[in-house]
Amino acid sequence: MFWVLLLLLSWGVAGAACTRLRLAAVRAAAVDTGDAIAGRGHDLTLYEAAFLSGGPGRVADLTMVSMARQRRLLLAHTGWATVVDPRGRDEMERSVIGAIGPGGQSRIAPARAAAAAADAVRGLADRLVSAGLAVPDGARTTVAAGVRQVRLAAVFVLAVGAVALLMPTGGTDMPRGLVALWFALPLALTMSCLAIARVEVHPYARWASPAGQRLLGALARRADGTGGAGGTADDRSYLTSVAVLGIRAVGEPDLRAAFAHREQ
Known part of the structure; x- marks a missing residue:
């Protein structure tokens, strides 16, 4: 048998x-x-929201978009990045500037990849994991x-x-x-x-834990509530959308065209 x-x-x-x-x-x-109890009393920064939504690559995208909107980084529709202001205001911006290189100009794709793999992004990931917000x-x-x-x-x-x-x-x-x-x-x-x-079994996102997902939802709701306040609130809302939704939230055609080359 x-x-x-x-x-x-x-x-x-x-x-x-x-x-x-x-x-x-x-x-x-x-x-x-x-x-x-993870994340109680924690207000997500834009970089944290970007990581929880899309990982290291999203952090690099957000940093580049933020610098481009402040005219400190030129992102051409041909897929090239040019540093206008070499003084980074935080460690993420310094990582992007360092990834572009000493010549101040680079293709977006390799610069994005290098910035996403930088120590600053790894440190951000470690902090989010320790806080119970990232998986x-x-x-x-x-x-x-x-x-x-x-x-x-x-x-x-x-x-x-x-x-x-x-x-x-x-x-x-x-x-x-x-x-x-x-x-x-x-x-x-x-x-x-x-x-x-x-x-x-609780569904996990690619990067955010359930607590991280709850904070992302709260951040998105706050951004929707302040989107029409004008000035700084508008810019914050715009960057929050980029952090949570990615490049598809970018409204400028030239900027969208620049990031169309980011995976090449």
């Missing part, structure tokens, strides 16, 4: 995958519990990897079950319907684990 060995193998694969997903879900739940690198992938493994286990059980049903019974009296029922049990285990994970 070779199908019994296949059944045991199916149970082993399904059980291992579901156990891994369950452990990942438990760790995620522990993070969520700590997140309940550590490992935590971003653990639950997702567990879900993928359970899905693969479900496919494996289906495939092995089909092989078992196609095999000759070897003279046994075991009905094929009963064999299919036995293989349906580990399949039901995998499907139930996926259903529970979909309901109970």
Whole structure:
């Protein structure tokens, strides 16, 4: 009865995958519990909002847009960046200026990549992780990897079950319907684990933890409420939109054209 060995193998694969997903879900739940108090009383800076929304690249984009709006950095529609004012006002701006190079001119794509990988951005990421607002690198992938493994286990059980049903019974009296029922049990285990994970495991963004997502939502609402106040409030609202939404929030056609080259 070779199908019994296949059944045991199916149970082993399904059980291992579901156990891994369950452990990942438990760790995620522990993070969520700590997140309940994370970020209270914390007002996000624009750089922090940019990182939580789009990661290191978004921080570089925001810095370049901010400097361009102040006429301290020229971003040409051809995809070139030229430093107008070499004195950076904070560590992010100094990172961008350093990434452009001593000549004061560079293609936007390599300058953006270098600025995104700078120590200033890594330090920002570390601070956000320590505050419980950003997701550590490992935590971003653990639950997702567990879900993928359970899905693969479900496919494996289906495939092995089909092989078992196609095999000759070897003279046994075991009905094929009963064999299919036995293989349906580990399949039901995998499907139930996926259903529970979909309901109970807190969805993480690519960069922001649940607490970080809540602060991002509050920041966006405040920006909407002050968008028409004029002057500094308008500029802050504009940059907040760029931090949260990315380059698609940029209204100037030439500036949008400049950033169309940023991945080249």
